[in-house]
Amino acid sequence: MSLPLDGIRVLDLSRLLPGGFCSLLLADFGADVLKVEDTGMGDYIRWSPPYYEGAHDTAKSALFLSLNRNKRSIRLDLKNERGREALLRLIAQHDVVLESFRPGVLDRLGVGYERMREVNPGIVYCAISGYGQDGPKRDASGHDMNYLGLIGLLGLTGELGGEPVQAAGQIADLGGGALMAAFGIMAALRERDGDGTPAHPGSGEGQMVDVSMADGALSWLAMVAGAYFADGVVPRRGELPLAGSLICYRPYECEDGWVTLGALEPKFWQAWCRGVGHEELVAAQFERPGSAAHEQVKKIFLTRSRAQWEEFASKHDCCLEPVLELDEALESPLVRERGMVVEFDQPGAEKPVRQLGIPVKLARTPGEHARLPGPALGEHTEQVLLAAGYTQEEVDELLQSGAAAGPAESLQSVTFRA
Numbered sequence: 001m002s003l004p005l006d007g008i009r010v011l012d013l014s015r016l017l018p019g020g021f022c023s024l025l026l027a028d029f030g031a032d033v034l035k036v037e038d039t040g041m042g043d044y045i046r047w048s049p050p051y052y053e054g055a056h057d058t059a060k061s062a063l064f065l066s067l068n069r070n071k072r073s074i075r076l077d078l079k080n081e082r083g084r085e086a087l088l089r090l091i092a093q094h095d096v097v098l099e100s101f102r103p104g105v106l107d108r109l110g111v112g113y114e115r116m117r118e119v120n121p122g123i124v125y126c127a128i129s130g131y132g133q134d135g136p137k138r139d140a141s142g143h144d145m146n147y148l149g150l151i152g153l154l155g156l157t158g159e160l161g162g163e164p165v166q167a168a169g170q171i172a173d174l175g176g177g178a179l180m181a182a183f184g185i186m187a188a189l190r191e192r193d194g195d196g197t198p199a200h201p202g203s204g205e206g207q208m209v210d211v212s213m214a215d216g217a218l219s220w221l222a223m224v225a226g227a228y229f230a231d232g233v234v235p236r237r238g239e240l241p242l243a244g245s246l247i248c249y250r251p252y253e254c255e256d257g258w259v260t261l262g263a264l265e266p267k268f269w270q271a272w273c274r275g276v277g278h279e280e281l282v283a284a285q286f287e288r289p290g291s292a293a294h295e296q297v298k299k300i301f302l303t304r305s306r307a308q309w310e311e312f313a314s315k316h317d318c319c320l321e322p323v324l325e326l327d328e329a330l331e332s333p334l335v336r337e338r339g340m341v342v343e344f345d346q347p348g349a350e351k352p353v354r355q356l357g358i359p360v361k362l363a364r365t366p367g368e369h370a371r372l373p374g375p376a377l378g379e380h381t382e383q384v385l386l387a388a389g390y391t392q393e394e395v396d397e398l399l400q401s402g403a404a405a406g407p408a409e410s411l412q413s414v415t416f417r418a
Helices: 016-028 062-068 081-091 105-109 113-119 144-150 171-193 213-231 266-275 279-284 292-301 306-315 326-330 333-337 381-387 392-401
Strands: 009-012 032-037 071-076 096-099 124-129 208-212 249-254 257-262 320-322 341-344 353-356
Touching (some): 009 081, 016 032, 081 113, 171 213, 208 213, 249 292, 306 320
Antiparallel strands (some): 249 257, 257 320, 341 353
8 A cells, every 4th residue: 555655755954853753754654754964973863862772873762763763864974065966966856855954054055945946946945943044033043942932832831920831742843843844845745746637737846945943833822822912911821711720621639640620611610510519619610720619629639539530530521531641641542542652673673662653544545654664874875875876886986085974883983063
């Protein structure tokens, strides 16, 4: 069975999380993703513990493998003219370029978007950056928390009067960067290729996809910003209806842990109140934390364990669920039966690699998580260059000159490259 993105060829020049997760989504659905790494250490995440012992030194990191299954790897020195020539030859044969450098880096090297367009007018060039390809923060460094702080999301997260609370997941990196980039790439490919009908033949031209993680994360506040634009009331931390200001929509401590109550609709709140035998609380649904009703609700939750509240929720439809630790969540029936924990064999590893599965389920053409193991650094350099039209003699010359590099044997055999 063919995969939905069979035939789409992607050059991934990015490192770490946002670009890696974006190209992972494309790879799991069949895109041919080639990591273009430097001739030093490559993608830094390769060296992050913990490790799957027995696997190749450059492909044993659990963090690296979690983002880089179904991909291949080539090493090129883009500061070397012949390395840049090799990149441009590959660009002529690919559909998509994905990068996450600071704006202008590839332009300064002579292989920016305009140069790529010269060799392949159909190239879709996606640049993920913190603050976008233009604007006052274009050249600033940053990480997930910085972006969330600047766009107001971090400041709105937490309890009234308390400190801003960092989320355990990287909202800007993934939700604002990786997902937006994947969507932008698919939209640009659709515009280029059309739908195969005379009415929509496609332009045949690629374009730049400018993804700012700050922009993307700000879009998560669509309703919050919409309300502010309408009424002019500035929301504060702990005062948003969906972020802590309603007693019907909060986490609550119970006898042996925590549960979540999401009883926004009156029918759910009424089901909870009547289930616990406190009809008088029905009218208090939208009261604020700190009220007498809130104190009463807190005391009620403390009278039962998580398991007892789960049993309660099975009998009373009130949007109540336990707060699980990660190990509990990964072993839960929900995660297991939805196929969200998968395994594959990494060459040499002493045990199967376990990681998260594919979150989007297509009925006819589902993705495949185990087409290829995670690539060793530069594992496919020679293969890729030969397929690009270089002769064996030319490939040998590229390797000897340092314009390209083959497989790295271990951490000791590589050096850091900025």
